Amino acid sequence: MKERVHDMGGRARFSGPLPPIDPDEKAFPHEWEGKAFALALLANRVSGANLHAFRHAIERVPEPEYLSGYYERWLASAEILLLDGGILAPGAVEARARRLRGEDVDEPSPPEPHKPDMPSGGGGNLRTVDRPPAFAVGETVRTRSEMRAPHTRLPSYARGKTGTVTALRPGQVFPDTAAYFIGEYPQPVYTVEFSSRELWGDDAEPATVTLDCFESYLKKAE
Amino acid sequence: MTANIEESVEPGIEPALRAEALESLLLERGLIDRKTVDTFIQTYETAVGPMNGAKVVAKAWTDPEYKRWLLEDGSAAIGSLGFKGPQGEHMVVVENTSTVHNVVVCTLCSCYPWPVLGLPPSWYKDPAYRSRVVKEPRAVLAEWGTELGPDVEVRVHDSSSEVRYLVLPERPVGTESMSEEDLAGLVTRDAMVGVRRVSAP
Numbered sequence: 001m002k003e004r005v006h007d008m009g010g011r012a013r014f015s016g017p018l019p020p021i022d023p024d025e026k027a028f029p030h031e032w033e034g035k036a037f038a039l040a041l042l043a044n045r046v047s048g049a050n051l052h053a054f055r056h057a058i059e060r061v062p063e064p065e066y067l068s069g070y071y072e073r074w075l076a077s078a079e080i081l082l083l084d085g086g087i088l089a090p091g092a093v094e095a096r097a098r099r100l101r102g103e104d105v106d107e108p109s110p111p112e113p114h115k116p117d118m119p120s121g122g123g124g125n126l127r128t129v130d131r132p133p134a135f136a137v138g139e140t141v142r143t144r145s146e147m148r149a150p151h152t153r154l155p156s157y158a159r160g161k162t163g164t165v166t167a168l169r170p171g172q173v174f175p176d177t178a179a180y181f182i183g184e185y186p187q188p189v190y191t192v193e194f195s196s197r198e199l200w201g202d203d204a205e206p207a208t209v210t211l212d213c214f215e216s217y218l219k220k221a222e
Numbered sequence: 223m224t225a226n227i228e229e230s231v232e233p234g235i236e237p238a239l240r241a242e243a244l245e246s247l248l249l250e251r252g253l254i255d256r257k258t259v260d261t262f263i264q265t266y267e268t269a270v271g272p273m274n275g276a277k278v279v280a281k282a283w284t285d286p287e288y289k290r291w292l293l294e295d296g297s298a299a300i301g302s303l304g305f306k307g308p309q310g311e312h313m314v315v316v317e318n319t320s321t322v323h324n325v326v327v328c329t330l331c332s333c334y335p336w337p338v339l340g341l342p343p344s345w346y347k348d349p350a351y352r353s354r355v356v357k358e359p360r361a362v363l364a365e366w367g368t369e370l371g372p373d374v375e376v377r378v379h380d381s382s383s384e385v386r387y388l389v390l391p392e393r394p395v396g397t398e399s400m401s402e403e404d405l406a407g408l409v410t411r412d413a414m415v416g417v418r419r420v421s422a423p
Contacts, residue, residue: 007330017350018350018362019344022345036241097239098235153382157329199356211382212381
């Protein structure tokens, strides 16, 4: 599968110099960013989506726009969710923007809404999982090397790798199905620790990397 | 003149205008209201930010019982100070010491513990940080002036589920006589993500 822009861990093409740290940076350095933030959260609500569908929408933003900035991609993902849910017609935002700029353009009529209706097991993403966890703290596990859904929370750099379970976390809604409104299918989540050598090879800096892995991302190590 | 409505992404429209256009479309259909938009913005501009996390850290530095609780059950200990909400459903606090250094990232998006740190700063969302810190954390920290000795164990936490991490930085030497409130004033956002240390005044 082609590497997608958002899955950045360890990728050489992004490994340029770090930006400076401004300890006093404000939440929204530009005023429109605050509006984009609020509108994206509200678009998620209005379109009947969820956190995972929102992240999936961000991951579908075309690469140049994704890389143009954080709230740029939030704004684009808000539009994607509203298009998906039939709240806005294609081209509606662009047409309105041009009208606001004084151009005489036609605006498309709003379509028929078709919001997703995935049943929810409650607020937030923590869930009680009825079956016992498959892995125990201290156990050696291996991550899957192939992921079926385009939206997944197992980064590319950690696929097909061996690590050790260091903690059992609360059960959570499964992003790989919830993002598509298939269902919540909550799973146990494990913190798994990987050595830098396992991830990056023998000349890696000495370090460990931990990831929080959904149960179906893992299998017992051979 | 007719707009080309085939194109859902129009690079010629600057983001401020796109935000305004989107807002006006949703407002006129009563799908959102201006008060909610303003409340969201103001909450993260003023009420929720790294000053919350700084209070947690200063309390842990001055109250050993609280520190024990914080490391054992981050969500409950942080919640007891009133800090809860979205992107903080399950909080895990990791302690930096003279021998262990923790640093937090989200390589897949920019997950960040909102209730204690507010919204993520630009460096945290930068492709260079997201790509490099899982592969060469020491080089990243050194580039930002944080040198770690060879005997320090480095642990990078990639926030890949709804677990959110807060780093409990080391209390700087020379601050023994400072009050909890004054200590909170020393604690920076960068130190609570683990990219810098807290300095004595």
